[in-house]
Amino acid sequence: MGKNKFTKEEIDFLSKNEYVVKVTESQVTFTNEFKKICVLQSNKGMTPSQIFNNAGIGYHLIGNSRARNNISRFKEKYSREEGFSRRTGSGRPRNKxxxxxxxxxxxxxxxxxxxxxxxxxxxxxxxxxxxxx
The missing domain is CATH 1.20.5 (Single alpha-helices involved in coiled-coils or other helix-helix interfaces)
Structure with missing residues (x-):
């Protein structure tokens, strides 16, 4: 687990953003809309700091490595057939x-x-x- 945890004030700030689904002290879950925006803007040459700041998320809160890793992961998921949604049937098989x-x-x-x-x-x-x- 990472050492950069969010404070109560940071959690409150992030949870009010329209692109944030959920915030805990150690992670942020973004909307699919924001993930798509990140991919498209990154492909146009925008930096992670510009993308997060334009969305009102606050790059300084997210941090450099977390932002870059998120965008990299978003790009990978965006290229998949099922997009940002989870794969079905990827878990333990049920009794048939x-x-x-x-x-x-x-x-x-x-x-x-x-x-x-x-x-x-x-x-x-x-x-x-x-x-x-």
Whole structure:
């Protein structure tokens, strides 16, 4: 975690800005609109200090490295297909409900095959470990 924390006054100031969604003592969450503005203005050659000051956010509060890192991250997300929204299905998979017996049977066959391959790999790994001890 960074050492630059926001004071209560800074949090109050930032939270009143139209481009800020949420502020904690250690981070600021910006609106998608502001993220897009940052990308477009940065591509036109504006510096991070100009972008943040023009938005009324106060570059001196955000800091140089935080501002540059945010803009870099915004550019990366802007170029993705889903844009600034989070990817769906990127977390831990949910337990699946099967619609048919065949689907469930195929699932368990695939799982059994996977486990067989995993066991074979682990057996080979143990054999190699024993060989080199």
């Amino acid at each position: 409900e099967f619609t048919s017996i065949e689907e469930e049977l195929q699932y368990y066959k695939d799982k059994a095959e996977y486990l067989k391959q995993e066991n074979n790999f682990l057996k080979k790994q143990k054999a190699l470990e024993r060989q080199f001890k």
